[in-house]
Amino acid sequence: MAGAITLERIIALNAAYVRCIDHDAMEIWPAFFLDKCLYVVTSAENHKAGFAGGVIYADTRGMLIDRVTALRKANIYEKQSYRHIVGLPTILRNGGDTAECETPFLVVRIMHDGATSVFASGVYLDTCRAVGDELKFEKRIAVCDSSRIDTLMALPL
Amino acid sequence: MAGAITLERIIALNAAYVRCIDHDAMEIWPAFFLDKCLYVVTSAENHKAGFAGGVIYADTRGMLIDRVTALRKANIYEKQSYRHIVGLPTILRNGGDTAECETPFLVVRIMHDGATSVFASGVYLDTCRAVGDELKFEKRIAVCDSSRIDTLMALPL
Amino acid sequence: MAGAITLERIIALNAAYVRCIDHDAMEIWPAFFLDKCLYVVTSAENHKAGFAGGVIYADTRGMLIDRVTALRKANIYEKQSYRHIVGLPTILRNGGDTAECETPFLVVRIMHDGATSVFASGVYLDTCRAVGDELKFEKRIAVCDSSRIDTLMALPL
Numbered sequence: 001m002a003g004a005i006t007l008e009r010i011i012a013l014n015a016a017y018v019r020c021i022d023h024d025a026m027e028i029w030p031a032f033f034l035d036k037c038l039y040v041v042t043s044a045e046n047h048k049a050g051f052a053g054g055v056i057y058a059d060t061r062g063m064l065i066d067r068v069t070a071l072r073k074a075n076i077y078e079k080q081s082y083r084h085i086v087g088l089p090t091i092l093r094n095g096g097d098t099a100e101c102e103t104p105f106l107v108v109r110i111m112h113d114g115a116t117s118v119f120a121s122g123v124y125l126d127t128c129r130a131v132g133d134e135l136k137f138e139k140r141i142a143v144c145d146s147s148r149i150d151t152l153m154a155l156p157l
Numbered sequence: 158m159a160g161a162i163t164l165e166r167i168i169a170l171n172a173a174y175v176r177c178i179d180h181d182a183m184e185i186w187p188a189f190f191l192d193k194c195l196y197v198v199t200s201a202e203n204h205k206a207g208f209a210g211g212v213i214y215a216d217t218r219g220m221l222i223d224r225v226t227a228l229r230k231a232n233i234y235e236k237q238s239y240r241h242i243v244g245l246p247t248i249l250r251n252g253g254d255t256a257e258c259e260t261p262f263l264v265v266r267i268m269h270d271g272a273t274s275v276f277a278s279g280v281y282l283d284t285c286r287a288v289g290d291e292l293k294f295e296k297r298i299a300v301c302d303s304s305r306i307d308t309l310m311a312l313p314l
Numbered sequence: 315m316a317g318a319i320t321l322e323r324i325i326a327l328n329a330a331y332v333r334c335i336d337h338d339a340m341e342i343w344p345a346f347f348l349d350k351c352l353y354v355v356t357s358a359e360n361h362k363a364g365f366a367g368g369v370i371y372a373d374t375r376g377m378l379i380d381r382v383t384a385l386r387k388a389n390i391y392e393k394q395s396y397r398h399i400v401g402l403p404t405i406l407r408n409g410g411d412t413a414e415c416e417t418p419f420l421v422v423r424i425m426h427d428g429a430t431s432v433f434a435s436g437v438y439l440d441t442c443r444a445v446g447d448e449l450k451f452e453k454r455i456a457v458c459d460s461s462r463i464d465t466l467m468a469l470p471l
Contacts (some may be wrong), residue, residue, distance in 0.1 A: 014245070016247050088400055090326070102333060116277065169402075241418065267435065
């Protein structure tokens, strides 16, 4: 798997990423990123307006680890559950060991009474880098289609 | 196509499987499984609690064939329609001719008046086996996120 | 990339196609089709009944270009936004430089107040052709599961 970035590796990375979140294996989640990285959750409106910030903003893996710790402490209430579905990725630029990609996503929320509804949709704007035989996110910007994303803070995208 | 199991073959298997169901080609559906197999539809809650059973339980292909026969007899009412969307698969262990995989799914239901809503979401926990140039399910456990799955019995997942 | 059609190329084609629409890059959209093509949006009910027509019908790329022009002129109201998620494709017949494929799709709609709901689901019935190192649609029939598709006319599928 070392060497060139392929569509297959991008597919595997995205599948593993949402699997990690949906299994609530959040302690593993920061390992999908480089130490020096950029992880942002924002809205399409803010992204289009050129705002660099977002509902969530982290530029080191350490900040992502802190975020997981905070999530774990905050979860005194029982969580609703979520399911991420990622669509098919597009590779926009592929430099061999680094690639820019876009992947659409959809998140559904399952309430305690079993009702399921669409919670969020959007697109990941990514820069992926090959590190040995693994791919890591150098940058992952989750651009949500809806501006109603404050409640998203309970889980990463 | 014979030989090693690849991500591409897992993608093709999952695509063909939901295509079969959504085309209502249920008579072909049991052929996706080995003779001796395990097919279970259950809820995340029951799965986490370690219950082996589920809303649907079959451990031979013959039981799947019986199930299709029963579905055909029961369908005296006109059916609502469903659309399965499978997300990107993850290969957890790949032994060459057998592999363990996970694939998230989403099912939407289309009512007679045209209204469409999310019906179910969850994840397939699979063991796939290469048989000649085909892949078959040795095990497929459809774990639904919601516990409200009794009405799912009208169609397989 | 020239030469044989592979599942990977079909995945890349479908990903690029919905990305084009969701980025509102509609001027590029006709370039996904051959000059002489068939693009139809129809309902499962009409498709099953054998009606060749549909809510949208075009059999040249020129008609697709006209359609984009019309869309741009009509959009005096601010648009709602949409997100397409395509599922995993199935290759039904692969003749090397031409292939028949099916790919399920799901479209969610995001209202101005941020509410997101399932808008449409269905399946693309495609004939793809390799032209140099690109794949183009010779035929793309978007069969919507629901018969309520008149409002779909605001955007292509």
